[in-house]
Amino acid sequence: MSLDIEIDDRVIRQEREKSRALRKQNWWKNRIAKGVCHYCGHPVAPKDLTLDHIVPLARGGRTTKGNCVPACKDCNNQKKNLLPLEWEGYLQHLQEQ
Numbered sequence: 001m002s003l004d005i006e007i008d009d010r011v012i013r014q015e016r017e018k019s020r021a022l023r024k025q026n027w028w029k030n031r032i033a034k035g036v037c038h039y040c041g042h043p044v045a046p047k048d049l050t051l052d053h054i055v056p057l058a059r060g061g062r063t064t065k066g067n068c069v070p071a072c073k074d075c076n077n078q079k080k081n082l083l084p085l086e087w088e089g090y091l092q093h094l095q096e097q
């Protein structure tokens with residue numbers, strides 16, 4: 001996948017709207033009720049879980065159930081701050097623990 005695909009601002013806004021709607025659905029409420037971060041697997045209070053796009057919107061990801069997972073704030077921040085390759089390294093590191 002090319003990293004320099006241009007994503008329309010309007011598309012990103014629409015997808016963010018969809019995330020807001022998705023967070024109100026029972027599907028999402030059931031997911032966070034389990035209280036587990038998708039990435040690190042740590043127990044997290046449902047109110048501290050955020051909706052994360054596995055493939056970020058800025059890289060062409062969309063707000064679908066398959067692309068949205070509950071993530072703790074730590075993982076969410078890591079994901080924002082790391083390059084895709086570094087993020088993969090982070091996930092691998094988690095699995096080795």
Ligand SMILES: [Zn+2]
Pocket residue numbers: 037038039040041042071072073074075076
């Ligand atoms: Zn986590």
